[in-house]
Amino acid sequence: KQEVTQIPAALSVPEGENLVLNCSFTDSAIYNLQWFRQDPGKGLTSLLLIQSSQREQTSGRLNASLDKSSGRSTLYIAASQPGDSATYLCAPHSGGGADGLTFGKGTHLIIQP
């Protein structure tokens, strides 16, 4: 059974800093891994999807890397802004067909203005 751990659980930093959020998973036999953000009282917004054959994926100030063999992914946020404040969730997709994703508990990020 896939288990996902996200470190740190919470992070508060001043605006402008570069950040790294960590995700580890126990079953390395994944098809892809997706990073989401969740704002309070809202649904999940997809940030990046990395296929198992890829090492990294970039979107704007966000860069996600994947080391499948070691069961790790990182989300790098450059030049953080107060609007980046949210909970960030990592979800590897393992198993066949429509098994769905396994979510970590997330990193609660606060960017201080």
Place this chain on the structure above:
Amino acid sequence: DTAVSQTPKYLVTQMGNDKSIKCEQNLGHDTMYWYKQDSKKFLKIMFSYNNKELIINETVPNRFSPKSPDKAHLNLHINSLELGDSAVYFCASSQAGFGELFFGEGSRLTVL
């Protein structure tokens, strides 16, 4: 134009009642899901539907039943509601089960 929409957004009801949450996606995806987010914010999959066929069914009580009238809709019916059913329920969809997952805004269910 909302990709995955759920209704209602808020639902407050008494124990023992039966309720439904509706979900629709306009992305043309062939797989839809229901997730439950508990008070500790932990997300767990409940069901997924692929081409109107139930693919997985996690260990949820049989009081919960997904119903899919067509590929674009996956509704969640809950019978005999219990206090422990209070949570936020999210609908999601993807293409072919491996594609990028898109979520609805969630439906907050409160059982009194």
